[in-house]
Amino acid sequence: MKYQRPRGTRDILPSEIDIWQKIEKTCREIFELFNYREIRPPIFESTDLFSRSIGKETDIVSKEMYTFHDRSNRSLTLRPEATAPVVRAIIEDNLLQQNQQLKLYYQGPMFRYERQQAGRYRQFHQIGVEIFGSNNPLVDAEIIYMASKIFNKLNLNDLVININSVGDKNCRPNYINELKRYFEKNQRQVCHDCTKRLETNPLRILDCKNPTCQNVVKLAPKLKDSLCNECKMHFNRVISSLSKLNVNYQINDQLVRGLDYYTRTTFEVVSNQLGAQNAVCGGGRYDDLVEELGGKSTPATGFAIGLERVVEVMQKMSLQRGEDQGVKEIDLFIAAMGEEAQMIGFELLTKIREKGLTADQDYLGKSLKAQMKAADHLAAKYVYIIGEEELVKKTAILRNMKTAEQKEVAFDKLSEELHGLAN
RNA sequence: GCGGCCUUGGUGUAGAGGUAACACAGCAGAUUGUGGUUCUGUUAUCAGGGGUUCAAUUCCCCUAGGUCGCCCCA
Numbered sequence A: 001m002k003y004q005r006p007r008g009t010r011d012i013l014p015s016e017i018d019i020w021q022k023i024e025k026t027c028r029e030i031f032e033l034f035n036y037r038e039i040r041p042p043i044f045e046s047t048d049l050f051s052r053s054i055g056k057e058t059d060i061v062s063k064e065m066y067t068f069h070d071r072s073n074r075s076l077t078l079r080p081e082a083t084a085p086v087v088r089a090i091i092e093d094n095l096l097q098q099n100q101q102l103k104l105y106y107q108g109p110m111f112r113y114e115r116q117q118a119g120r121y122r123q124f125h126q127i128g129v130e131i132f133g134s135n136n137p138l139v140d141a142e143i144i145y146m147a148s149k150i151f152n153k154l155n156l157n158d159l160v161i162n163i164n165s166v167g168d169k170n171c172r173p174n175y176i177n178e179l180k181r182y183f184e185k186n187q188r189q190v191c192h193d194c195t196k197r198l199e200t201n202p203l204r205i206l207d208c209k210n211p212t213c214q215n216v217v218k219l220a221p222k223l224k225d226s227l228c229n230e231c232k233m234h235f236n237r238v239i240s241s242l243s244k245l246n247v248n249y250q251i252n253d254q255l256v257r258g259l260d261y262y263t264r265t266t267f268e269v270v271s272n273q274l275g276a277q278n279a280v281c282g283g284g285r286y287d288d289l290v291e292e293l294g295g296k297s298t299p300a301t302g303f304a305i306g307l308e309r310v311v312e313v314m315q316k317m318s319l320q321r322g323e324d325q326g327v328k329e330i331d332l333f334i335a336a337m338g339e340e341a342q343m344i345g346f347e348l349l350t351k352i353r354e355k356g357l358t359a360d361q362d363y364l365g366k367s368l369k370a371q372m373k374a375a376d377h378l379a380a381k382y383v384y385i386i387g388e389e390e391l392v393k394k395t396a397i398l399r400n401m402k403t404a405e406q407k408e409v410a411f412d413k414l415s416e417e418l419h420g421l422a423n
Numbered sequence B: 001g002c003g004g005c006c007u008u009g010g011u012g013u014a015g016a017g018g019u020a021a022c023a024c025a026g027c028a029g030a031u032u033g034u035g036g037u038u039c040u041g042u043u044a045u046c047a048g049g050g051g052u053u054c055a056a057u058u059c060c061c062c063u064a065g066g067u068c069g070c071c072c073c074a
Helices: A014-033 A047-054 A059-063 A083-092 A137-153 A172-185 A192-200 A202-207 A211-218 A229-244 A307-320 A339-354 A368-377 A388-393 A411-422
Strands: A044-046 A066-069 A075-078 A102-111 A123-132 A159-165 A263-271 A279-285 A300-306 A332-336 A359-361 A382-386 A395-400 A406-410
Touching (some): A014 A102, A014 A123, A014 A137, A014 A307, A044 A083, A047 A075, A047 A083, A083 A102, A083 A123, A123 A137, A137 A159, A137 A229, A137 A263, A137 A279, A159 A229, A172 A192, A192 A202, A202 A211, A279 A307, A332 A339, A332 A368, A339 A388, A382 A388, A388 A395, A395 A411, A406 A411
Parallel strands (some): A332 A359, A332 A382
Antiparallel strands (some): A044 A075, A102 A123, A123 A300, A159 A263, A263 A279, A279 A300, A382 A395, A395 A406
16 A cells, blocks of 8 residues: 555544544533633644643653744644643733633644554544633632533543642642652662653652552652642632532542643543543643743643543443444435436435435446445435436436335426425 | 554455465346345455565565554543
């Protein structure tokens, strides 16, 4: 094969597009209910934007970015996530007025240069929200509630919401120091990766999957014990609000996310239907990012849903329920024999479509038998058969494909007749 | 960036060191103007390159791709 899709990319095929559109539609509907408006930043941005916001030492920035130079030698990067572009946009386009809250959502492809595996692609799609301007814990609760609402509406009920607080710029540095001291004492017992993490991102040691590291982590100082009072209060308000809304969640004090900009609340929705890459949604609060990128100090929070993974869970669920992916049925198929008949069919089709009925015909010049077969595969409700005799009479045969009844219907009566039958 | 497994027609699968089997789909016909059943015919040189061999698609190596993990993340 001469051309292949680039590694880590996928073609989303017509056979699976229904499920994609259903998810997208559900998300949009719910976002609009909560008064979020869509924003569409570009697919690539200046490289600095990502390295400043996500963090130079993170995996995303240090080894996963699609970075290139354009013809004027600007360093650009295909967005690995959309929060930084959205923040850039609200600053640049002045969307944030004083003392206002701003609610946005976005949707589209993201790019990370990673080795592909189940649920992980180099081009993948996210749909997400960001809300700016408020540090109220109710905001955190609102977006988490909104995420759970989306998954409920999609009938995905075996998901678990993990939630944690990673502190803020006041209390987190103290904790990190404490953690560093602890792990330096126990360095020999942690894995190679964790020794490196001690320098780059000590928090990540907390959710290392290596069992020996886990043993060391068990006795490590707890993040929640070193949160400052404000952070503690904030977190408690978030979870009590969620409880009030009957959202099921699990506090996971080892949940640390890989992007540097998170403060206080972080959360992740995971599915047990997936392989190692089991997070279908992740997000949290990022109160310092807007200022860091040059805007006024503005608290913010948001999440992103990974569409490929949601699609995968939904496909698995519908298989388990024994649903078939279903052919889309059409109202009418015109089987025409000969060029002249085909032309008549062509004209009739436009009238029928104007009535809002789905209709099609064969352009390959197949035999009648083959056209009937095609109609059958398209699950056509009716077939209108136009041959040479019919051309003279200006009347052709309308066949009901379910009952096999057929009757003569004049060309100029066809759309009325069908319209009547459809209702 | 690291590791395991895999790569045969449109799809899903067999197979053996000596030049490929089955199912489904597709197309054509049996039924020269009618579908969903049945029957018949037809559709590949086994990812690409190199090596071993009288001979490889089957053995070895490399490359590409797939897949599942590690890391990390949606």
